[in-house]
Amino acid sequence: xxxxxxxxxxxxxxxxxxxxxxxxxxxxxxxxxxxxxxxxxxxxxxxxxxxxxxxxxxxxxxxxxxxxxxxxxxxxxxxxxxxxxxxxxxxxxxxxxxxxxxxxxxxxxxxxxxxxxxxxxxxxxxxxxxxxxxxxxxxxxxxxxxxx
Numbered sequence: 001x002x003x004x005x006x007x008x009x010x011x012x013x014x015x016x017x018x019x020x021x022x023x024x025x026x027x028x029x030x031x032x033x034x035x036x037x038x039x040x041x042x043x044x045x046x047x048x049x050x051x052x053x054x055x056x057x058x059x060x061x062x063x064x065x066x067x068x069x070x071x072x073x074x075x076x077x078x079x080x081x082x083x084x085x086x087x088x089x090x091x092x093x094x095x096x097x098x099x100x101x102x103x104x105x106x107x108x109x110x111x112x113x114x115x116x117x118x119x120x121x122x123x124x125x126x127x128x129x130x131x132x133x134x135x136x137x138x139x140x141x142x143x144x145x146x147x148x
Contacts, residue, residue: 028088028089028090029055029056029057029059029088029089029090029091030056030085030086030088031053031054031055031056031059031085031086031089031092031095032053032054032055032083032084032085032086033051033052033053033054033063033082033083033084033085033086033124033126034051034052034054034082034083034084035049035050035051035052035063035065035079035082035083035084035126035128036049036050036051036078036079036080036082037049037065037067037077037078037079037082037128038077038078038079039067039076039077040075040076040077041073041074041075041076041134041136041138042073042074043070043071043072043073043074044068044069044070045067045068045069045070045071045073045138045140046066046067046068047065047066047067047077048064048065048066048067049064049065049079049082050063050064050147051063051065051082053086053092053095053144055092059091059092060092061092061146061147062146062147063096063144063145063146063147064144064145064147065142065143065144065145066142066143066145067101067140067141067142067143068140068141068143069138069139069140069141070138070139070140071136071137071138071139071140072136072137072138073134073135073136073137073138074134074135074136075132075133075134075135075136076132076133076134077111077113077130077131077132077133077134078130078131078132079111079113079128079129079130080128080129080130080131081128081129081130082126082127082128082130083126083127083128084124084125084126084127085124085125086122086123086124087121087123087124089122094122095122095124095144096144096145096146097119097143097144098119098141098142099117099119099122099124099141099142099143099144100117100118100119100139100140100141100142101115101116101139101140101141101142102137102138102139103115103137103138103139109131109133110129110130110131111129111130111131111132111133111134112127112129113126113127113128113129113130114126114127114128115127115142117142124142
């Protein structure tokens, strides 16, 4: 009798158009970031800034950005019109934390920068325009922290 009731309930849900509970539904959320970043390098690279993450499910967050690394690199830069795209996630909270990167830079005056980085299965592609002087290659850590 119990088996028959279970199948009847499933059939009734299907006929009434009732979907699975949200816990079982797989969601993909697209998120992007707009940011400003300023820093310098002389074998050691450091930069900091802030931005706003916006997601397709309506979630938004103000964030702080920090970049630290090293390599054969010299210069300073200021990105004022930065944008980025994250790979799809289930929730904005998956985006906070440390990403790793490697890059090569060359520019004087007007600077255009592009950087791709990863944090486990999540990737982030950044692009920005600004000013500065940079030359070299480096690697490091890029950290996104939610502002209170």
